Amino acid sequence: MPEGDTIWRTAAALRRRIAGKVVTDARPAAIARLKGRRVELVEPNGKHLLMHFEGGIALHSHMRMTGSWHLYRPGERWRQPEWRATAVLSFEDVVAVCFAAPVMELVRDAQAPIAHLGPDLLVDPFDLDAVIGRARRSDAPTLGELLLEQRVCAGIGNIYKCESLWALRLNAWMPIADVDEGRLRQLYLTARDLMRRNLVTPIARQRHAVHGRGGRPCPRCATPIKVRAQGEQARLTYFCPRCQGEPARKALPTQMRCS
Numbered sequence: 001m002p003e004g005d006t007i008w009r010t011a012a013a014l015r016r017r018i019a020g021k022v023v024t025d026a027r028p029a030a031i032a033r034l035k036g037r038r039v040e041l042v043e044p045n046g047k048h049l050l051m052h053f054e055g056g057i058a059l060h061s062h063m064r065m066t067g068s069w070h071l072y073r074p075g076e077r078w079r080q081p082e083w084r085a086t087a088v089l090s091f092e093d094v095v096a097v098c099f100a101a102p103v104m105e106l107v108r109d110a111q112a113p114i115a116h117l118g119p120d121l122l123v124d125p126f127d128l129d130a131v132i133g134r135a136r137r138s139d140a141p142t143l144g145e146l147l148l149e150q151r152v153c154a155g156i157g158n159i160y161k162c163e164s165l166w167a168l169r170l171n172a173w174m175p176i177a178d179v180d181e182g183r184l185r186q187l188y189l190t191a192r193d194l195m196r197r198n199l200v201t202p203i204a205r206q207r208h209a210v211h212g213r214g215g216r217p218c219p220r221c222a223t224p225i226k227v228r229a230q231g232e233q234a235r236l237t238y239f240c241p242r243c244q245g246e247p248a249r250k251a252l253p254t255q256m257r258c259s
Helices: 004-018 029-034 128-137 143-147 158-167 181-198
Strands: 025-027 039-045 048-053 057-062 068-072 085-090 095-099 103-107 226-230 235-239
Touching: 004 039, 004 048, 004 068, 004 095, 004 181, 025 029, 029 057, 029 085, 029 103, 057 085, 128 181, 143 158, 143 181, 158 181, 158 235
Parallel strands: none
Antiparallel strands: 025 085, 039 048, 048 057, 057 103, 068 095, 085 095, 226 235
16 A cells, blocks of 8 residues: 555655646546646645645545556556556646546545544644544554554554564554553654655665565564564564564463463
8 A cells, every 4th residue: 555655756746747737638427527627736645645626626536555646648658558547637748647546536625535634744844742642542452553543643554654663662562551652752753754764765765674574684683574464454564573572462261271
């Protein structure tokens, strides 16, 4: 799934090429009303992207696990088949195509699709106090699951969850109640710092400490990195068992315990 920094870079690329331009064609039929409208603003928010058009209408997209925006010259061959396109916006000198986005909708109230989100991790100024308040009210059972909770802080995905926890030697399965406010603040600021670096150096060119490195040595202590599914969505958590500790073992049923 694209994380917040990917959406920020996507929004920046779209702004450079289409901001202020008039749509000459829009498909499929569900977005045909955009034809003839000028792009006023392209903004990211967490993992969501909003394009604002004149006339008070916005195009809301969410990439989830499969979606991506591409930019082409008119007549240029697309890198994916046309049947995968969920939105095609043509301009005089450029074509913006979104492939395989599960969410693509026109909205009158641009804030409605993102009203449930916590503060965007990359925005300036970043409201860390609001994030901590939301974190303390969250019902996420573990620290790893909390970091992925977009209602608390928007933009953090699985990569930055794993990397931030490793950087601070924190156990992803630690109960939130066991983390003091100072360490919680440090955790979100660490995730923010890692993500902001990626606005300059794409994460595809960065060397991760733990994410995607199951079985390879920890850069800090050389212990083999482990990977475990975590939470209801079974997102994979990569961690160093020596630096961060192992997942807590569930208590055995009473009848199985030794007397």
